Amino acid sequence: MSEPSPRPLAEAKRAAATDHVLAATRRLVIGSGLDVTMDALAEVSGVSRRTLFRMFGTREALIAAAFDAGMAGYGRKLPEFDGDLNGWLRATCAEAHRMNSVIGPGFFELASRTDLPPDLARSERRRRSDFRAMAVRTAETAWRAAGRDGAPPPELIDTVGAHLSPHFTAAATVEGGRDWRTAAELAYAAILAALQRLQRDTLT
Amino acid sequence: MSEPSPRPLAEAKRAAATDHVLAATRRLVIGSGLDVTMDALAEVSGVSRRTLFRMFGTREALIAAAFDAGMAGYGRKLPEFDGDLNGWLRATCAEAHRMNSVIGPGFFELASRTDLPPDLARSERRRRSDFRAMAVRTAETAWRAAGRDGAPPPELIDTVGAHLSPHFTAAATVEGGRDWRTAAELAYAAILAALQRLQRDTLT
Numbered sequence: 001m002s003e004p005s006p007r008p009l010a011e012a013k014r015a016a017a018t019d020h021v022l023a024a025t026r027r028l029v030i031g032s033g034l035d036v037t038m039d040a041l042a043e044v045s046g047v048s049r050r051t052l053f054r055m056f057g058t059r060e061a062l063i064a065a066a067f068d069a070g071m072a073g074y075g076r077k078l079p080e081f082d083g084d085l086n087g088w089l090r091a092t093c094a095e096a097h098r099m100n101s102v103i104g105p106g107f108f109e110l111a112s113r114t115d116l117p118p119d120l121a122r123s124e125r126r127r128r129s130d131f132r133a134m135a136v137r138t139a140e141t142a143w144r145a146a147g148r149d150g151a152p153p154p155e156l157i158d159t160v161g162a163h164l165s166p167h168f169t170a171a172a173t174v175e176g177g178r179d180w181r182t183a184a185e186l187a188y189a190a191i192l193a194a195l196q197r198l199q200r201d202t203l204t
Numbered sequence: 205m206s207e208p209s210p211r212p213l214a215e216a217k218r219a220a221a222t223d224h225v226l227a228a229t230r231r232l233v234i235g236s237g238l239d240v241t242m243d244a245l246a247e248v249s250g251v252s253r254r255t256l257f258r259m260f261g262t263r264e265a266l267i268a269a270a271f272d273a274g275m276a277g278y279g280r281k282l283p284e285f286d287g288d289l290n291g292w293l294r295a296t297c298a299e300a301h302r303m304n305s306v307i308g309p310g311f312f313e314l315a316s317r318t319d320l321p322p323d324l325a326r327s328e329r330r331r332r333s334d335f336r337a338m339a340v341r342t343a344e345t346a347w348r349a350a351g352r353d354g355a356p357p358p359e360l361i362d363t364v365g366a367h368l369s370p371h372f373t374a375a376a377t378v379e380g381g382r383d384w385r386t387a388a389e390l391a392y393a394a395i396l397a398a399l400q401r402l403q404r405d406t407l408t
Contacts, residue, residue: 033317108312111378113237131379155389158382162375162390171371174315175335176362185359186366186394193397 021045021055025066029106034063034113034120036106064123067110071127074099075134085145086192092138093164093187100169101180107166135161142191146199153202159194163187225249225259229270233310238267238317238324240310268327271314275331278303279338289349293395296342297368297388304373305384311370339365346395350403357406363398367391 024045028036038059042049056062077099079091110116110124136152139160143152162168164187172183228249232240242263246253260266281303283295314320314328340356343364347356366372368391376387 103316105313105316108316109309111374112307112309112312128379128381132381135379158376158380158386159390159393161380162372162387163394165375165379167371167375167378168366170315171366171369171375172362174371175332175339175369176365177332177336178362182362183366186363189363189398189401190367190390190394193401194393197393197397 017047018055019069021047021052021062022066022069025062026070027102029063029066030102031104031106033105034109034116036063038062058119060117060119064119067120067123067127071130075130078134078138081141081145085142088145089142089191090184090188093184093191094181096164097169097180097184097187100164100166100183101173103166103169108170111167131165132161135164138164142195146195148199148202153198156194156198160191163190221251222259223273225251225256225266226270226273229266230274231306233267233270234306235308235310237309238313238320240267242266262323264321264323268323271324271327272330275334279334282338282342285345285349287349289346290396292349293346294388294392297391297395298385300368301373301384301388301391304368304370304387305377307370307373312374315371335369336365339368342368346399350399352403352406357402360398360402364395367394 025041028041028044038049038052041059041062042052045052052062056065078095079088081088110120110127116124136157139152139157142160143150143156168187169180169183172178172186173180176182229245232245232248242253242256245263245266246256249256256266260269282299283292285292314324314331320328340361343356343361346364347354347360372391373384373387376382376390377384380386
C-alpha cells in the first residue's frame, strides 16, 4: 500500500486563503448587513477586489459561500452523544447558543427578507434545511437516550429546533438583556421538560 | 355633576387620521425595512408628504411614533387574568404570538442594528423596557395564581420574556417552518413547565 500523496502546498495555501476570506466576510456581513460593498469585503479580507471576483464570481456568491461555510462548521462543532443525556443536552445547548451569539443585522436580514438575490435565497434555504436536520438528529438522540424506540414525537423536534435557533438566542438577549448562557439554560430546561412530558404522555 | 364635554369632532378626526397613518407606517416599515422613503410612507398612508412632515416633523420621528403606538396596543391586547391559570396562560401565549406574527425585516433591523438614528434608538429602548415590564407582570400573575407569595424567581421572568418575544415566534417559524400557533404552544408548555419546577424547587 502506498501512502496517500500529501496535499500539494499550493492547494493547502489556497484552501487556507479561502477559509480566511469566508470568515472575514461572514463577520462583516453578520455585523453590518447584506449591503456591504466588495471594497469593504476586500479590505476586511486583506485581498484585492479583483482577487475576490476571481475567487467567487459575484458579491452575492461570496456572501452565500461565507454563510454556507459557517453553517457547515456549526454542525461539526455540536458535541457527540457520550451516554450522559443531561450532560450532553446541556453541552449541546451551550455550544449552539455560544455559536449563535455572533448573530447581528446581516443574519436577521438573511432570515427575514423575502427579496433576496438568488444566491443568497439558496444559501438561506440550505441553512434552514441543515438547521432542521440538526434539530431532528438532536431530538432522535435525546429520544433514544431516554430509552425510547422509533421516531421522536414532532413536538420534541419542534421544541429542540425552536430552542436551539439563533432567534431563541435573540429572544433571551434582546428584550431580556441576558447573554447566550441564559439562552442555553432556558433551552436546556425547556427541552428536558418536553422530553420528560412526552415520555410520560406516550407510555404504552 | 355635569356631563364630560364630548370630544370636539375635529379632534376625533385628527386622532383617527393619526392612528391610520401610524398603522400604515408600521405595516410598511415592518414588512420592508427601516429605509423606506417619505414618498412611500405618504403613498401607503393616503396623505401627502407635506402633511406627514407637518404631523411628525421627521421621517425618523414618524417611524418611532408608529412603533411606539404598536407597542402600546400590544400591552392592552393581552388577556386579563380570570382565575384560571392554564386557560389564561394559554390565551396570553396565543395572543402574544398572533400579534408577533406580523414581524418582518423592519422589526429585526430595529432590534439588531446598533447604528439607529436617535429617535429610533429611543423607540427601541422603550420597546424593550415595555416588553420587559410585560414579562414581569405576566410572571407575577402566574406566580400568584400558582399560590405563591412574593416576587417570582428571576428564572420565571426570563422564561416568560424569552418565550413571548417576537424572536421566539421567529424561532418556531423561520427554521422550524411552523406558524405562530406552534410558537404559542411551545411557549405555553415551556412556561408552565418552568412554573411547576420552580414551585417545587422553592417549596419551604
